[in-house]
Amino acid sequence: MLDVLAEGEAPARGDLAATVHRVADGAPALLATDLGAARGDGVFETFGVVDGHPQAVDAHLTRLASSAALLDLPEPNLEQWRAAVAIAADALPRTRQGGIKLVLTRGVEGTGIPTAWIVVTVAERDFAERQHGIRVVTLDRGYASDVAQRAPWLLAGAKTLSYAVNMAALREAARRGADDVIFTSTDGYVMEAPTSTVVIRRGDAFSTPRADIGILPGTSQLSLFEFLRSAGFRAEAGLIPVSGLRDADGVWLVSSLRLAAPVTHIDGMPVRHDPEMTGRMNAALLARDA
């Protein structure tokens, strides 16, 4: 169930609805020479739609702009994207959860004109893992925790279309009988999951890896930490050694569609998990405004 909106050259503000080009399910929309397809040279964001409302749009658009800057792409026109997101959200049935994916590529080679499109998806899954949890393995990301400072051309911290490694890591997890991955740095810190943010609990304190170690700043994690603070918990970003995973009072992978998935096992070893706390987290995330 897909509905794709593709813009070629970015239209002027205000008249987006008139210029949006709607592509039917299964119809080709992209040139084979688009650098998004040819080089994974672009950025994206995915966010949830609940009861017809796209969630955390501001946080996602802020990150889209930050990713675009890291890739020297033209600055996204956020007002235009916001209007396009509203059009896209209208394509989803109000009663179903769904997802909206924004993509901005460097465009067709030689033109200098970026390509932008939105893919709208109705969630086919029931996200049962929010209740029964996930098994994860730790995998070496190959980078030290100073990679973003030392070598910005490696684009650590940008949400690029070049996700082949993230996908390969998930296949490696499946080979090891697990559902997901926690990447670790070569100097022994917890980084991120291929498509989500790691959150750890110890007592009444929650933590997540600092984004400046070369990972994506989490958007759902940001909302989650707002909820946790309002509920009286401490919630901070920091450096988390890999050893901190095993003796945690809870570990979650947090993302825009699956939301907070409790980790039940890491590398085959059981992890404490509190279904009531996870339930509160997901209720808070589902109740977010746009």
Next chain:
Amino acid sequence: MLDVLAEGEAPARGDLAATVHRVADGAPALLATDLGAARGDGVFETFGVVDGHPQAVDAHLTRLASSAALLDLPEPNLEQWRAAVAIAADALPRTRQGGIKLVLTRGVEGTGIPTAWIVVTVAERDFAERQHGIRVVTLDRGYASDVAQRAPWLLAGAKTLSYAVNMAALREAARRGADDVIFTSTDGYVMEAPTSTVVIRRGDAFSTPRADIGILPGTSQLSLFEFLRSAGFRAEAGLIPVSGLRDADGVWLVSSLRLAAPVTHIDGMPVRHDPEMTGRMNAALLARDA
């Protein structure tokens, strides 16, 4: 000047010409949900066409198969690709140098059917850098030289569509007033360039970094080494410390379209360079068979 052939579901052997779908210049060919465009999840090869003959097709198809295996993609049907390459080469004027790019992606999400296409390009450039040379900078690739052994899920050594980092490194080179990049490992070894292989000369011995340090095995470098050995030189793969770049008797970046480009400066320091030797190298590469 582009001519795109796209296959959807791979046709049976032998009747490829009948089933190839030719896409006009500027016509959309790909679904926005193709994992090649959405995740950079696929592999590719690019090779030159000289006097109507695609060059080093076997070496490129071997590497395509190796990349596909590293990404757990279905094994490419090499006979079919060979037939498709012949069709594509016929689309190029005999009198012009050109390029053929093969792409194989994981296909549209959820279908399990890979997407394959070929892009044919007439070379618009005169490749004057084969004569006047290029300025390069060294950039940290962020990985240690044991990355491919230690963490195969990082896909070091696969030619994937996830090239955003390679492209970002080239932009960083431009910012530093250079034309190209030599990536180095965190433990101090020469790796590769974003789209070419590094070759170094010391006296009568040529060397290139060993592919098992997490780089692509070079196809043009392979042809070049055959020529060099036939001409009485030593030519071997090995571990090359970064310090070996500065006191070399010659450094080249070797690739399928630009062929052997002599390096004149590394990080602003001049490098010895022998135009006569470079001329012999490029003459040999241009005279390759298919």
